[in-house]
């Protein structure tokens with residue numbers, strides 16, 4: 207399996223002789239399945255050309271914080287949110303010092319402050335510069351800030367010295383990046399997820415549906431697999447690709463979704479109900495296409511079964527997580543759903559906001575349980591999914 211499949215990796219390159227290896231790193235990351243965007247400092251461009259990095263990453267490089275054209279295409283905040291992880295390789299002594307101080311006077315340092323993603327730093331410098339107390343203090347500060355230091359390796363250096371300060375080999379860095387996405391929080395657990403919209407037929411050619419894209423549910427399936435779970439995903443009609451190692455069942459209507467949930471629920475440890483299930487279906491589906499004639503027409507609806515409630519009422523009820531897409535009184539509605547439906551957790555999101563929710567790549571959610579409310583701020587749906595999976599795993603451990 208490609209361990210970085212679908213992951214967005216920001217590769218920061220700073221000025222040092224090891225910058226020539228960054229091109230190989232970009233390739234390795236892509237071989238592992240990642241989409242790579244490269245940020246170069248001015249120093250980096252003295253060692254390797256932007257054209258090389260553009261060619262190997264498959265994307266235009268980013269190098270200027272104050273360039274209006276670049277900001278219009280993919281602004282620095284957007285880029286910071288896009289990233290699932292950022293890796294700085296090589297990281298020079300100067301860039302390490304500037305990161306440790308939290309500077310934001312070029313694109314790379316600004317992105318490091320603006321991204322919620324994990325930042326990995328692969329130092330590369332002369333052995334004496336690495337051993338210097340100031341560098342060691344800066345490294346300790348970075349570790350304290352939660353950044354991950356990769357290496358450095360020991361050996362012969364470009365300047366002729368021998369000692370610590372060589373950048374780790376590109377493939378070892380790529381593997382370390384991939385390892386960030388694997389954890390054991392749900393090892394051996396079975397997880398059932400519903401995702402996407404449902405379609406309720408009106409006649410053989412028409413249906414009622416909603417704007418759900420399935421992105422959040424699919425991101426949760428990926429995050430659950432990365433956490434070691436066995437995942438079954440019941441999906442309404444969506445354009446998303448099936449995540450690796452996920453068993454997918456495609457359905458169309460709410461009734462089909464319910465039938466498949468019931469068929470698969472026993473033995474599950476966790477049920478995550480992300481699907482935007484139609485609340486009503488047409489009472490009588492026409493067997494032939496309804497012809498255009500009268501100026502007005504009326505359809506009669508009946509209520510669909512509530513899948514989440516049905517699962518919560520079972521004797522073998524797993525840990526149940528529901529979603530609440532709301533346009534007003536978010537927390538109030540979420541609390542009400544938690545109690546009324548009998549879930550263990552509700553993930554509430556405000557779908558009235560343009561940059562998040564239905565169809566968008568980003569989301570911001572609030573996790574509501576009987577005794578806590580936790581905000582997960584705006585980030586891409588993959589990051590939100592990983593945080594949610596960790597939150598669910600923690601709640602199960604404590605329950």
Ligand code: C5P
Nearest residue numbers: 479480481483510511512513514528529
């Ligand atoms: O009550 P409301 O439909 O807003 O609740 C949303 C939650 O209920 C979501 O988790 C959704 O997947 C689930 N749901 C369901 N079956 C329905 C309607 C909603 O499982 N028929």
